[in-house]
Amino acid sequence: SQQGEEDPQALSIQEGENATMNCSYKTSINNLQWYRQNSGRGLVHLILIRSNEREKHSGRLRVTLDTSKKSSSLLITASRAADTASYFCATDARGAQKLVFGQGTRLTINP
Amino acid sequence: EAGVAQSPRYKIIEKRQSVAFWCNPISGHATLYWYQQILGQGPKLLIQFQNNGVVDDSQLPKDRFSAERLKGVDSTLKIQPAKLEDSAVYLCASSLDLAQGAYQAFGPGTRLTVT
Numbered sequence: 010s011q012q013g014e015e016d017p018q019a020l021s022i023q024e025g026e027n028a029t030m031n032c033s034y035k036t037s038i039n040n041l042q043w044y045r046q047n048s049g050r051g052l053v054h055l056i057l058i059r060s061n062e063r064e065k066h067s068g069r070l071r072v073t074l075d076t077s078k079k080s081s082s083l084l085i086t087a088s089r090a091a092d093t094a095s096y097f098c099a100t101d102a103r104g105a106q107k108l109v110f111g112q113g114t115r116l117t118i119n120p
Numbered sequence: 121e122a123g124v125a126q127s128p129r130y131k132i133i134e135k136r137q138s139v140a141f142w143c144n145p146i147s148g149h150a151t152l153y154w155y156q157q158i159l160g161q162g163p164k165l166l167i168q169f170q171n172n173g174v175v176d177d178s179q180l181p182k183d184r185f186s187a188e189r190l191k192g193v194d195s196t197l198k199i200q201p202a203k204l205e206d207s208a209v210y211l212c213a214s215s216l217d218l219a220q221g222a223y224q225a226f227g228p229g230t231r232l233t234v235t
Contacts, residue, residue, distance in 0.1 A: 013162075042223055044226075049231075050228060050229070051124070051211055051213075051226035051227050051228045051229050052163070052211070052213075052224075052226040053226070054223040054224065054225070057223055097162050097163075106175065106176075107153075107165055107168055107175075107176055108165070108224060109165070110155075110162035110163045110164070111162050112160075112161055112162050113161075113162050
Protein backbone atom coordinates (compact mmCIF):
# COMPACT_ATOMS: atom_id res chain seq x y z
CA SER A 10 0.00 0.00 0.00
CA GLN A 11 1.17 3.55 -0.69
CA GLN A 12 1.90 5.65 2.37
CA GLY A 13 2.42 8.96 0.58
CA GLU A 14 -0.02 10.51 -1.82
CA GLU A 15 1.26 13.27 -4.08
CA ASP A 16 -0.85 16.09 -5.40
CA PRO A 17 -1.23 17.06 -8.17
CA GLN A 18 -0.63 13.93 -10.25
CA ALA A 19 0.58 16.10 -13.11
CA LEU A 20 1.75 19.71 -13.31
CA SER A 21 2.71 21.77 -16.36
CA ILE A 22 4.23 25.24 -15.99
CA GLN A 23 6.32 27.74 -17.93
CA GLU A 24 10.06 27.94 -17.50
CA GLY A 25 10.97 30.40 -14.78
CA GLU A 26 7.79 29.84 -12.76
CA ASN A 27 7.73 28.13 -9.38
CA ALA A 28 6.42 24.57 -9.02
CA THR A 29 4.78 23.27 -5.84
CA MET A 30 4.04 19.62 -5.16
CA ASN A 31 2.33 18.25 -2.09
CA CYS A 32 2.53 14.95 -0.26
CA SER A 33 0.21 13.57 2.39
CA TYR A 34 0.88 10.50 4.49
CA LYS A 35 -0.93 8.41 7.07
CA THR A 36 1.31 7.28 9.92
CA SER A 37 3.95 8.79 12.19
CA ILE A 38 7.31 9.09 10.48
CA ASN A 39 11.00 9.38 11.29
CA ASN A 40 11.68 11.36 8.14
CA LEU A 41 10.29 12.20 4.72
CA GLN A 42 12.36 12.20 1.56
CA TRP A 43 11.85 13.59 -1.94
CA TYR A 44 13.23 11.91 -5.04
CA ARG A 45 13.32 12.85 -8.72
CA GLN A 46 13.06 10.41 -11.61
CA ASN A 47 13.85 11.41 -15.16
CA SER A 48 12.18 9.36 -17.87
CA GLY A 49 13.77 5.94 -18.19
CA ARG A 50 16.17 6.50 -15.32
CA GLY A 51 16.55 5.52 -11.67
CA LEU A 52 15.50 7.77 -8.80
CA VAL A 53 17.76 10.51 -7.50
CA HIS A 54 17.59 11.64 -3.88
CA LEU A 55 16.83 15.36 -3.54
CA ILE A 56 16.29 16.16 0.11
CA LEU A 57 15.49 14.56 3.47
CA ILE A 58 13.54 16.29 6.23
CA ARG A 59 13.32 14.81 9.70
CA SER A 60 10.16 14.71 11.75
CA ASN A 61 11.45 17.40 14.12
CA GLU A 62 12.22 19.80 11.26
CA ARG A 63 9.70 22.16 9.68
CA GLU A 64 11.57 23.52 6.67
CA LYS A 65 14.68 22.71 4.70
CA HIS A 66 16.39 24.30 1.72
CA SER A 67 18.76 22.95 -0.91
CA GLY A 68 19.59 25.25 -3.80
CA ARG A 69 16.32 26.01 -5.62
CA LEU A 70 14.44 23.43 -3.54
CA ARG A 71 12.42 24.21 -0.45
CA VAL A 72 10.69 21.47 1.53
CA THR A 73 8.25 21.96 4.37
CA LEU A 74 6.87 19.39 6.77
CA ASP A 75 3.74 19.69 8.91
CA THR A 76 3.52 16.60 11.11
CA SER A 77 0.22 17.73 12.64
CA LYS A 78 -1.37 17.62 9.18
CA LYS A 79 0.81 14.71 8.01
CA SER A 80 1.79 16.62 4.90
CA SER A 81 4.83 17.95 3.11
CA SER A 82 5.41 20.24 0.17
CA LEU A 83 8.26 20.56 -2.32
CA LEU A 84 8.80 23.95 -3.94
CA ILE A 85 11.09 24.34 -6.95
CA THR A 86 11.83 27.98 -7.63
CA ALA A 87 12.77 29.49 -11.00
CA SER A 88 12.06 26.24 -12.84
CA ARG A 89 14.18 25.08 -15.77
CA ALA A 90 13.50 22.69 -18.62
CA ALA A 91 15.87 20.22 -16.95
CA ASP A 92 13.50 20.02 -13.97
CA THR A 93 11.04 18.09 -16.13
CA ALA A 94 10.70 14.76 -14.31
CA SER A 95 8.53 12.80 -11.91
CA TYR A 96 8.86 13.69 -8.25
CA PHE A 97 8.16 11.20 -5.46
CA CYS A 98 7.84 11.61 -1.74
CA ALA A 99 8.86 8.67 0.41
CA THR A 100 8.19 8.20 4.09
CA ASP A 101 10.25 6.34 6.63
CA ALA A 102 7.50 5.24 9.02
CA ARG A 103 8.43 4.83 12.67
CA GLY A 104 9.45 1.28 13.41
CA ALA A 105 9.36 0.24 9.76
CA GLN A 106 12.96 0.92 8.65
CA LYS A 107 11.88 1.08 5.04
CA LEU A 108 10.71 3.76 2.63
CA VAL A 109 7.22 3.76 1.18
CA PHE A 110 6.82 5.80 -2.00
CA GLY A 111 3.84 7.72 -3.27
CA GLN A 112 2.52 7.65 -6.82
CA GLY A 113 4.48 10.73 -7.83
CA THR A 114 3.85 14.07 -9.50
CA ARG A 115 4.76 14.35 -13.17
CA LEU A 116 6.22 17.84 -13.70
CA THR A 117 6.61 19.34 -17.18
CA ILE A 118 8.47 22.60 -17.68
CA ASN A 119 7.58 24.29 -20.95
CA PRO A 120 10.26 26.47 -22.57
CA GLU B 121 32.07 7.05 -5.64
CA ALA B 122 30.66 4.54 -8.12
CA GLY B 123 26.87 4.28 -8.15
CA VAL B 124 24.58 1.29 -7.94
CA ALA B 125 25.06 -0.94 -10.97
CA GLN B 126 22.33 -3.06 -12.52
CA SER B 127 22.20 -5.40 -15.47
CA PRO B 128 20.73 -5.98 -17.90
CA ARG B 129 19.13 -2.60 -18.69
CA TYR B 130 16.41 -4.15 -20.83
CA LYS B 131 14.94 -7.62 -21.10
CA ILE B 132 12.13 -9.01 -23.20
CA ILE B 133 10.83 -12.51 -22.46
CA GLU B 134 7.75 -14.56 -23.11
CA LYS B 135 5.35 -15.47 -20.33
CA ARG B 136 6.28 -18.57 -18.38
CA GLN B 137 9.98 -18.02 -19.09
CA SER B 138 12.44 -17.19 -16.33
CA VAL B 139 14.63 -14.11 -15.93
CA ALA B 140 17.29 -12.89 -13.52
CA PHE B 141 18.48 -9.40 -12.65
CA TRP B 142 21.77 -8.48 -11.05
CA CYS B 143 22.66 -5.61 -8.74
CA ASN B 144 25.96 -4.35 -7.33
CA PRO B 145 25.39 -1.77 -4.56
CA ILE B 146 27.61 1.10 -3.52
CA SER B 147 30.63 -0.18 -1.63
CA GLY B 148 30.03 -0.19 2.10
CA HIS B 149 26.25 0.03 1.90
CA ALA B 150 24.86 -2.64 4.19
CA THR B 151 21.25 -2.34 3.13
CA LEU B 152 20.03 -3.37 -0.33
CA TYR B 153 16.53 -3.05 -1.76
CA TRP B 154 14.68 -4.38 -4.79
CA TYR B 155 11.69 -2.40 -6.01
CA GLN B 156 9.14 -3.01 -8.72
CA GLN B 157 7.89 0.09 -10.54
CA ILE B 158 4.92 -0.33 -12.83
CA LEU B 159 4.44 2.39 -15.43
CA GLY B 160 2.84 5.48 -13.92
CA GLN B 161 3.26 4.32 -10.32
CA GLY B 162 5.76 4.77 -7.54
CA PRO B 163 8.31 2.09 -6.66
CA LYS B 164 6.99 -0.78 -4.56
CA LEU B 165 9.41 -2.54 -2.24
CA LEU B 166 9.80 -6.23 -3.02
CA ILE B 167 12.60 -7.21 -0.64
CA GLN B 168 15.09 -5.57 1.70
CA PHE B 169 18.40 -7.08 2.80
CA GLN B 170 20.60 -6.03 5.70
CA ASN B 171 24.02 -7.45 4.82
CA ASN B 172 23.00 -10.91 3.55
CA GLY B 173 19.93 -11.34 5.75
CA VAL B 174 16.36 -10.59 4.68
CA VAL B 175 14.73 -7.76 6.66
CA ASP B 176 11.44 -7.46 4.77
CA ASP B 177 10.02 -9.58 1.96
CA SER B 178 6.35 -9.12 2.80
CA GLN B 179 5.45 -7.90 -0.71
CA LEU B 180 7.55 -10.41 -2.64
CA PRO B 181 5.38 -12.91 -4.58
CA LYS B 182 7.29 -15.88 -3.26
CA ASP B 183 5.62 -18.40 -5.53
CA ARG B 184 7.49 -16.92 -8.49
CA PHE B 185 10.02 -14.37 -7.21
CA SER B 186 13.22 -15.13 -5.34
CA ALA B 187 16.21 -13.04 -4.33
CA GLU B 188 19.53 -13.59 -2.71
CA ARG B 189 22.44 -11.47 -1.62
CA LEU B 190 25.68 -13.36 -1.73
CA LYS B 191 28.30 -12.46 0.87
CA GLY B 192 26.38 -9.31 1.71
CA VAL B 193 27.39 -7.53 -1.51
CA ASP B 194 25.88 -8.35 -4.93
CA SER B 195 22.29 -9.45 -5.26
CA THR B 196 20.17 -11.25 -7.82
CA LEU B 197 16.41 -11.16 -8.27
CA LYS B 198 14.78 -13.99 -10.20
CA ILE B 199 11.31 -14.44 -11.64
CA GLN B 200 10.21 -17.96 -12.56
CA PRO B 201 7.82 -18.29 -14.32
CA ALA B 202 7.09 -14.77 -15.52
CA LYS B 203 3.57 -13.43 -16.03
CA LEU B 204 2.36 -10.57 -18.20
CA GLU B 205 1.73 -8.43 -15.10
CA ASP B 206 5.43 -8.65 -14.19
CA SER B 207 6.20 -6.14 -16.94
CA ALA B 208 7.78 -3.27 -15.04
CA VAL B 209 11.05 -1.58 -14.19
CA TYR B 210 12.99 -3.37 -11.46
CA LEU B 211 15.05 -0.98 -9.40
CA CYS B 212 17.85 -1.82 -7.03
CA ALA B 213 18.87 0.61 -4.31
CA SER B 214 21.32 0.64 -1.43
CA SER B 215 21.85 2.71 1.68
CA LEU B 216 24.19 3.00 4.64
CA ASP B 217 21.69 2.60 7.45
CA LEU B 218 18.07 3.55 7.04
CA ALA B 219 17.62 3.51 10.80
CA GLN B 220 19.89 6.56 10.93
CA GLY B 221 17.90 8.37 8.27
CA ALA B 222 20.18 7.60 5.36
CA TYR B 223 18.86 8.16 1.87
CA GLN B 224 18.76 5.45 -0.78
CA ALA B 225 20.94 5.47 -3.89
CA PHE B 226 19.22 3.92 -6.90
CA GLY B 227 20.55 2.10 -9.90
CA PRO B 228 19.26 2.82 -13.44
CA GLY B 229 16.82 -0.10 -13.33
CA THR B 230 16.03 -3.05 -15.58
CA ARG B 231 13.02 -2.62 -17.84
CA LEU B 232 11.29 -6.00 -18.19
CA THR B 233 8.72 -6.66 -20.89
CA VAL B 234 6.79 -9.93 -20.71
CA THR B 235 4.94 -10.84 -23.92
